[in-house]
Amino acid sequence: xxxxxxxxxxxxxxxxxxxxxxxxxxxxxxGKVRAVARGVRRTSSKFGGRLxxxxxxxxxxxxxxxxxxxxxxxxxxxxxxxxxxxxxxYTAGQVMLETVDRLVSVExxxxxxxxxxxxxxxxxxxxxxxxxxxxxxMILDSYLLRSLSLAGYSPSLDSCAACGRVGPxxxxxxxxxGMVCAGCRGSGAVRVSAETSVxxxxxxxxxxxxxxxxxxxVQRQVSGIVSAFAxxxxxxxxxxxxxxxxxxxxxxxxLDPAADQSAQSLQSP
Numbered sequence: 001x002x003x004x005x006x007x008x009x010x011x012x013x014x015x016x017x018x019x020x021x022x023x024x025x026x027x028x029x030x031g032k033v034r035a036v037a038r039g040v041r042r043t044s045s046k047f048g049g050r051l052x053x054x055x056x057x058x059x060x061x062x063x064x065x066x067x068x069x070x071x072x073x074x075x076x077x078x079x080x081x082x083x084x085x086x087x088x089x090y091t092a093g094q095v096m097l098e099t100v101d102r103l104v105s106v107e108x109x110x111x112x113x114x115x116x117x118x119x120x121x122x123x124x125x126x127x128x129x130x131x132x133x134x135x136x137x138m139i140l141d142s143y144l145l146r147s148l149s150l151a152g153y154s155p156s157l158d159s160c161a162a163c164g165r166v167g168p169x170x171x172x173x174x175x176x177x178g179m180v181c182a183g184c185r186g187s188g189a190v191r192v193s194a195e196t197s198v199x200x201x202x203x204x205x206x207x208x209x210x211x212x213x214x215x216x217x218v219q220r221q222v223s224g225i226v227s228a229f230a231x232x233x234x235x236x237x238x239x240x241x242x243x244x245x246x247x248x249x250x251x252x253x254x255l256d257p258a259a260d261q262s263a264q265s266l267q268s269p
Contacts (some may be wrong), residue, residue, distance in 0.1 A: 001113060002062075003060055003061060003063060004060070004061055004063075005058065005061070006027040006029050006033075006058075006059065006060075007056070007057070007059075007076065008025040008026060008028070008029055008056075008057055008059055009025065009026050009027075009054070009055070009115070009118055009122065010024075010025055010051055010053050010055045010057065011024045011025060011026055011032075011053065011054065011100065011101050012024045012053055012097065012101065012239060013037075013051065014052040015041070015224045018036075018041075019039045019040070019041045019042050020037060020039065020040065020041065021037045021040050022034055022035070022037075022050070022067065023035055023037050025059075026100060026101075026104060026111065026114065027055065027115065027117050028108060028116075030061075030108055030110065031104060031106070031107065031108055031109045032069060032106070032107045032108070032109075033061065033068060033108060034068070034107065035061055035068035035069055036064070036067050036070065036112055037051050037069075037070040037071050038070070044066060044245065049124070050073045050075050051070065051075070052080070053093075053097060054079065054080035054083050054084065054093055054097070054122060055075060055080050055220065056075070056076045056077045056079055056080070056119065057073050057074060057075055058073075058074045058076055059071065059072065059073040059074070060072045060073075063245055069118075070134050077123070078126075079123050079125070079126035079199070080126070083125055084120065085100045086136075088136040088231075088255060089125050089126070089136045091243040091244050092125060092136040092140040093139065094124065095140055095144070095244055096143050096144075096147075097240075098238050098239065098240045099143070099230070099234070099238065100114055100147060101153045101232055102238070103147060103150070103234075104147075107135070110210075111186040113186060114150060117143070117146055121142070121143040124139050125139050127177055130208060131207075131211075131212070134139040134208065135149070135219065136209060137219065137223050138203070138214070138223075140223075141203050141222055141226040142206060143202045144227075144229075144230045145203050146204060148208065148230060148233055149204065154204070155177060155178035155179075155200070155229060156177055156179060157179055157197065157200055157204065158179075159179075160179065160180050160181040160184055161176040161177040161179060161180055162180050162184035162186075163181065163183070166177055167195060168194070169181045169182075170191050170192065170201075171185045171192065172189065172190055172225055173185070173186060173188060173189035174229040174232045175188060175192075175232055176189070179192075179197070179235075180227070180230075185196060190225075192221065193218065194223070195214070195220055196218050196221045196225070199211060199218055199219070199222050200213045200222055200225070200226075203222070222248055223232060227241065227244075
């Protein structure tokens with residue numbers, strides 16, 4: 001039977017029968033692939049542990065009639081170890097995996113940029129950034145903004161998302177797609193500080209040195225905004241978000257005490 005080798009990140013697994021699993025993978029060359037891993041739930045399996053979420057592997061895939069079959073599997077990097085050992089990193093990583101699974105909706109079509117972005121995000125989550133350690137929440141925010149940008153939902157930060165007027169502007173509207181001017185501010189838009197705008201822009205670029213001075217309050221504000229933005233544009237809330245401590249409505253008061261209370265509704269479209 002025809003087969004191929006590819007690098008892959010394990011996104012999720014499902015039980016199949018008494019000893020098998022269906023493994024959902026994001027591969028470097030073949031996009032999202034689902035394949036059966038035979039016998040991996042048996043204690044005698046030699047590579048069952050290599051086919052768990054977060055694992056970065058090199059594997060052989062045997063093409064089947066309905067589902068492909070996992071052949072030989074070798075672990076490439078140990079990013080998953082520090083992620084699995086820390087609850088904050090683990091929950092942030094789960095959101096990343098669910099996000100890319102949602103954004104890469106078509107199987108067996110190349111999605112190299114999503115693969116490289118996820119691989120980089122998991123490496124940073126497990127090992128730290130090139131500019132030193134950052135919180136799991138900040139790394140997640142950067143990943144969400146950049147993955148949504150790849151999918152065509154790049155937030156407008158330099159001009160009004162509604163009318164196009166050049167900024168800077170004082171409000172952010174998840175439903176409009178970014179910063180909005182005072183004239184376009186609608187229900188749910190919140191006032192943001194200059195520091196919040198700077199951090200949002202740095203996270204979109206992946207510019208870690210520019211995030212050094214971000215205060216905990218600014219980080220909370222950004223996390224709430226990014227969560228609302230991602231939830232709105234993904235159309236359905238991510239299940240894994242329920243395990244991450246962040247809330248758009250919780251930071252509305254910090255952002256703008258006079259903000260419209262309907263901003264809370266943006267947590268679910």
